[in-house]
Amino acid sequence: MTDAATRPRADLRRAPERYRSTPAEGIETRHAFSFSGHYDPKNTHFGALLACNEETLAPGAGFDEHRHRDTEILTWVVEGALAHRDSDGHAGVVRPGMIQHLGAGSGVTHTERNVGGAEVPVRFVQMWLQPDTFDAPPVYGLRRVEPSADGLTLLASGMERDSGSAALRLRRSDAALYLVTAGPWQPLPALPEAPYRYAHLVAGSLGYRTVPGPQGGGRSMEPGDSVRATGPAFADPTAGPDGAELLLWEMHSPVSYG
Known part of the structure; x- marks a missing residue:
């Protein structure tokens, strides 16, 4: 896709449009962008965001050791618990209400598994962002969100x-x-302005106008839907009857090459 924001636009992508993969037994991934064997040259990124995957790991399932480099990886758990362990000695269990960051930097291997002894799947959203500092030492962070x-x-x-x-x-x-939240039928708080904003609805529902003012068409979002907004598009978002929980990226430049 083209990163030149020639006019404000709110590009709605429905959850069923995501590419589905099953890389191993007990794992289901829903991809927002081109990924691995699925390549769409018009859908490789948005802004600086390279991936936004909805992951489900059955009890006992997980990703075996694999390597990343020069990628900022953010993980938000929706249900269950995710166990992380990496080659730099970091280990953590990510639960709902916690955010995890792995800065792969010069290179790190890690595993991600449904926590041992779990009886239910773990569901999480994982997002990959291009850094602007490369070949740095790997870093890890995990915090509970208030x-x-x-x-x-x-x-x-x-x-x-x-x-x-x-x-x-x-x-x-x-x-x-x-993390953006609103109660039933309440407007979302004023959102940060940026040339590129990516909104992923985790729970609830919401409605919005494609651009501000009477020219903006009305749209609605359900869990798993996302909006890729340029400029002031994605106007007046308001939660539905069960409220809304949204992950929102503010980005001021696109992916860079070379």
């Missing part, structure tokens, strides 16, 4: 303005990830 009263909670950021916050630190100086 949702903000105003409904806009900063989860991770590489921006200088956020350096004093509790957010996990990203190695991308113009990107940030938020």
Whole structure:
């Protein structure tokens, strides 16, 4: 896809449109972008975001040891618990209400598995972001999130303005990830402005206008749906009858090459 934001646009992608893969027994992945054996040259990234996968691991299932390099990997668990272990000696269990960051840097191997003894699947959203600092030592962070009263909670950021916050630190100086929440029929809080914003609905439902004002068409989102918004598109988002929980990326530049 083209990263030049020639006009405001809110590109809605429905959950059933995601590419489905089953890389191993007990694993189901729903991909938002081209991934592995599935390649679509018009859908390789949005802004600096390279992947947004919805993962489900059955009890006893998981990803065996595999390697990453120069990728910022953020993980948000929706249900169950995910066990992480990597070659730098980090280990953690990610549960709902926690955010995990693995900065692969110069290279790291890790495993991801449904926690031992689990009787239910673990479901999580995993997002990959291109860093702007390369070949750095790998880093790891895990924190429990205290949702903000105003409904806009900063989860991770590489921006200088956020350096004093509790957010996990990203190695991308113009990107940030938020948890956005609203109660039934309530408007979402004022969202950060950016040339590129990626919104993934985790739970509930919401409606929005494609652009501000009377020219904006009305759209609705269900869990697993996403919106790729450029400029001021994705206007007046309002939660549905069960409220809304949204993961939102603020990005000020696209993927860079070379």
